[in-house]
Amino acid sequence: MNAGELLSLCKRRGFIWPSFEIYGGVAGMYDYGPLGSVLKENIIRLWRQAYRYGEGFTEIDSVTINPEAVFKASGHLDEFSDCIVYCNECGEPFRADHLVARLHPNPDTLDAKSLKELIREHDVTCPECGGTLGDVEEFNLMFRTFIGPGSSRIGYLRPETAQGIFVNFPNLYRYNREKLPLGVIQQGRGYRNEISPRQGMIRLREFNMMEVELFVDPENKTWPRYPFVKEEMLRLIPNDGVERVMSLDGAVREGVIANEVLAYFIWLTKDLLVKMGVDPARLHFRQHLSEEMAHYATDCWDAEVLISYGWTEIVGIADRGSWDLTQHAKWSHEDMTHFKRYDEPHEVEQKVIKAKHSKLGPRFKEDAKEITNLIESCQAEDIKDGALQIEHNGKPLTISDEFFEVETLIRKVSGEKVIPHVIEPSYGLDRIFYTILEHAYHKRDDDYTVLKLKPILAPIKVGVFPLMARDGLDEKAQEIFRLLMDAGIEAYYDDSGSIGKRYARMDEIGTPWCVTIDYETLEEGRGKKDTVTIRDRDSTKQIRVPIDKLVKTIHTMLNGVNFESI
């Protein structure tokens, strides 16, 4: 299949539209149309079902504009940007740090100003044509803006939703009553000012993410539900490049997947994607090579699917270690730790140095207080030959043991502070949306298109048609349409053209069932009064059910019961 055909269908039928089309469009931006927004919502619902209800994770919704400090701490400001310099003559762009590589030991640590100075000082010219170089510009992939009037407060549109969770860690941790594991999910938009977005919905400048941040004890990367799924099979491509099919447990035991939690969420991701209609034959998990790993990750597996653009990453499952919380603790000076209580409090023997005030006072007079503090901040191990070496007023000073004594204290320690590790399954919603459409797209020989969406995801569940728009069939059909909508089943009424055309219209947008009201529905005496036909999208077969069982039947099928077994 080719992406053009599907994109054309999406646009024609209202799944997605290129944004700002009347003004010529903007690359990398798409609007979700009426069918698209419902499909997107349905995908989010399944994801939420898996994490919030399935795993008991908690959900938040944080802001999209963040102050600069957040990205200084997260590393995005440094790691996510390059300094670019353009040649004044030929216009060729260069990485500024590459041009001064021989003039500085660490050119990538320099800011734009120092790079510019270095280029001026050493008369660095264009390596292509020898022309002079222009100003050094920072090119960061984050969208920049200002918070409030004036230009003093710089803000950025978030490139990932994750930071909103990390900066709220202290709140979330208290909310979870200071326990680990702590699972937090967030769905929302992210922004990346891509230099050249291509491939339709695959690389967007404004995109939707469903992110999960799971905070765990660094020394306990197990998972309670792991034993129930550990024999499930996964298609893996570890970083040695050799594809193999292994059970979760096999992969963990052989060290292919680092730990149980990571393995469990790889499996959960596979299960979720397949439930959404991603073809398992076109899905595998690939481990990142160390050089392609993000600046924050210690291990990372991508769910990749085969679509018309080739194997494409749609989910990334990373072990971010303690990177994010450590960084935010450092920059914000907030406590980002978990207090890990021991089963039994440990008794720790500690030797402390106590100053002898009665000796220190007469000897050191007004300096005595300061020296006391210096002595008491020393450790017992600092004592050499019965004396302490300290520095007072810039001069070394030897304090003999007549001025202090060593006391042994027994302290009770009931736990320790640890920085939690973060396991992050991050779902690219737009890419999943597109993959579901591609994998659902079927074409029969006669150019007839059927979108075989999972019923649970289909934007419209039931098409309602009177066989003819007359003889009271249309009134009856309207009644049934109301009946379904009132029961919360998204239905679509259509009485135009031929019946075949109406079925075709519904098939093309993935509607799983069509209800038809015919003359027998109204006819007395033949035992078929008040019954309607339900026609199945994939088999085109029909069954006849009483109207008063219709809602129940549709609900049964939405819960996964096959049409054939009704």
Added chain:
RNA sequence: GCGACUGUAGUCUAGCGGUCAGGACCGAGGCUUCCCAAGCCUCUAGCCCGGGUUCAAAUCCCGGCAGUCGCACCA
């Protein structure tokens, strides 16, 4: 950001200096007792945007925007 190619109704497409820009599909209305895109009639709707060349531009030229493909980029 660079290079090549491209841009005609909602979709697909013909026209490539000179008629009211032609068709197909979709869509809307109508006729046909009509369960899988049937047929017939009627209708709606288009030259990506801006500038230039020319008596005359959808057509040629320049710029922009967008798309496809390569290069670069892609946490």
